[in-house]
Amino acid sequence: MNKIIYKNKMEFQKFETYTYVEDKHVSYLKQLEDFVQKSSFLPHYHLYPKTGLMNDPNGLAYFNKQYQFFYQWFPLEPHHGMKHWGHYKSSDLVHWEDKKIALIPDEEYEKNGCYSGNSIEKDGLLYLFYTANYKTPQGKIPKQAVAIMDKVGVIQKSKKNPIIDGAPEGMSGEIRDPFVFKRDGSYYMLLGAKDEHEVGQLLLYTSQDLIDWVYQGIISLPIDKGYMLECPSLIQVEGKDVLIVSVMGLEKEETRYQNQFSTIYLVGKLDISNKVFYEEYSDEVDSGFDFYASQAFYGKNNVPMMVAWFGCGQQELPSDKDMWKHGLTMPYELKLKQNRLTHFVASELLEQFKKKQSFHNEKITTKSNTYHLSFEVCNHKDEMSIKFGYLKDYWELKFDFNRDHISVDRSNLDIPVDVQNGKIRKTKGLNKNRYQVDVFVDNSFVEIFINEGEKSFAFRAFNMTTQHHDVIFGWEAIGEIAYYQAVGF
Template sequence: MTSLLKQAEETLEKAHAGINPRWYPRYHLAARAGWMNDPNGLVWFDGWYHAFYQHHPYSTKWGPMHWGHARSKDLVHWEHMPVALAPEGPADKDGCFSGSAVVDGDTLALIYTGHKFHGPADTDDNLYQVQCLATSRDGIHFERHGMVIDTPPGLHHFRDPKVWREGEFWYMVVGSRVGNTGQVRLYRSTNLQEWHDEGILAEAEQGMGYMWECPDFFALNGSRVLMFSPQGLVAEGYKNRNLFQSGYLLGEWQPGQPFSHDGQFIEMDSGHDFYAPQSFLSPDGRRIVIGWLDMWESPMPEQQDGWAGMLSLPREVSLGDNNRLMMKPIAEVTALRGSYFPVPAHCLNNQRVFVAAEAEAVELLLEWERGTSLAEQYGMVLGDGLRIYVDNQAQRLVLERNYPDFSLMGTRSIPLPEGSILSLRIFIDRSSVEVFVNEGEACLSSRIYPQPGQRDIMLFANSGAAALKEAGYWSLDK
């Protein structure tokens, strides 16, 4: 272990003992202490799922990026591993930025962005981002091989490589910025070390963002999905309400051919906090996505507790009948379930019904009967800070959070989906909520910060009646 990795480990061990656990997740993956952002290097290798992530071990603020590391047998129960990468070479002296991982025979390869300034760091003119390689035989200790792709001429923002194998070649997509236009660039290799420039895979049209971060490109049900996080989209009505977005373009592609798509960018998650998702394949062939359950420049009250940032639940993605991505929690999350507690009331009429006390880690199932639920608003509340409800006048499903002490207030919403039953799976952790609608038709994910005594779950119906086909919850724990 290098001196910088050893120093990071010693810092984390000491800091972890001192964190305040009030909002630290019970079943989501978060760093032991310090700062976490993008998931990186999601991969199955040598009998384990591995999740790497952007990490600053020395403070709860973003800083010189390291790669944190955890592994799991089931994507639910995580074991923290030593920090995998530290910014300690000429190619990444100012940060080991986001990237991906692939299995090459008996070797685990990490491909990541080396972040460096040639001169003062106060101007992008001195910024250079290159793609680097590190390999491991045991999945824990990594040998660094330095830069494998230099910054293209005239570029400065050139980051977040995602690598996959197709036929006899490795392919890589990288996000970039040319002026105020976001791009995804494509590369090809036979050995992960020498890469051939295949040109621009996709480029932003007017209004589609000045930088495309964290690109991911994969096949799904015969189509090709370009998943990425564009920066610079303008909010439009209910769309693009967060500082930055995460979503996808759907189209067709074969090696050596252009990526053909309709230009329709579709957001993947409609909550306040979901960014930089990355996908990978499970051994049984499922396409699974994990995102950062936060948003840039949003308040993060947990910083005062010694940690910051967490990852979403792993989500299985599929392509629906309407050619839209579906995302639902992976089947393995049911292993967290304890006892099931049914809600006895199945009709609410201008009333509130108690469901659970001091809910820190639960999965709530609500199946509302749309045809007989005519209340102006009906849904659930967690304390006085979170409401998830149907607004019948607006015909929308709304996630509303109200934590004025932390400047976290406001709503996110989606149009009510069609169908006679509105099925909601709501996962509540100590400082997060993830809502899955109708088995993955839509998702809304947000951070929440309940104070002591503000964790009781209630159901409600205002100005009318609402009917439930099924309601209940499971306690969740590791």
């Protein structure tokens, strides 16, 4: 029998880790959803779980004239449990319809969860690829599966699942996160993996029909692959291949790889025949505390885009007590700038920040907890900082022009956030004396972009009231502030 915990007149049930949602849970989930809506930390323009824990974005697509955003989800509790797929859809990236659960792990081959994957359209159908998590006392047996969604929205798992069963020679049972793409008339699948020597690898499969897959081998990558590669994405941006991978086990550096896990991009060319990625430039995608497992996809009019999990690893957050955890980043449009991948807020969402107000002051006070602040930082002195919050409860954005470093410091927050993984995140600057800075605050979600996404920081900060922030520059700053106007969902 489930253990019941009483809090604020809401009865919280306790579940076994590998519990999947059934009809008997519907009433409880509705109560839980009502409870979550009372949380003071909820965002307005970031997608979040209506209950429980959200992590990796999955199956991102522009299909049937709508954006389809799927995501890993444990609906019953705010921690990593049995993974389902949730589903939001939107025609404009602003107004979202919650389609609830898309995939329930109720088949034997996926008895430990429906894990991450991507989607691809074929013959008017959207093929949703995912890892069927299957554990045994001897270890994992990797299995890949597919479900197919029609234009009405009906999703059916393939009767031929698992479409890939087991590991190639030399690989461990840690193989996951299929990313399928089409090139030169054939379909290809990338899979993140760990080999028998505890080294991360990127595997390649091919197919003609998206069902029968043939193993091709390991793709050679010119980067440190840690002990595991996850969540690969491949997308073309301005005629070049961009490969994005999430890496476990990278050694921390002063200005890179400071999170528990890191997400890396490579710009160049994937040579499928020789299974080599030729790199022209690579870097960490984001330098904040809460960015991982990103997925690239083509949006409306074939615009290259990306969304990431607004989280990283195992974390305890203040929102846990409100029975929800994590979210997704804003949708980004991808561009190249001197071979550097940039990501900035999708234009549809950016347009919702209206009633812009100019300022020229050392301090401003915002009028709400959902705003976009835009300003320039010029090299007036070697070190410059901007504080966001209140006298004894603030986070800080810092520019060290002497050392060419940019950092975010959460040391002075009244509510500590994930302090065991550090309070400061730092990245190497762009060797410039002037930066364009865009700060998006969405209650407890913060995203900062330097020079429209040449550098970025995504992170959580729980120092928001329903009224305002004080923003203290320490110099006569010139900029604009705009507030989010639309009702998202």
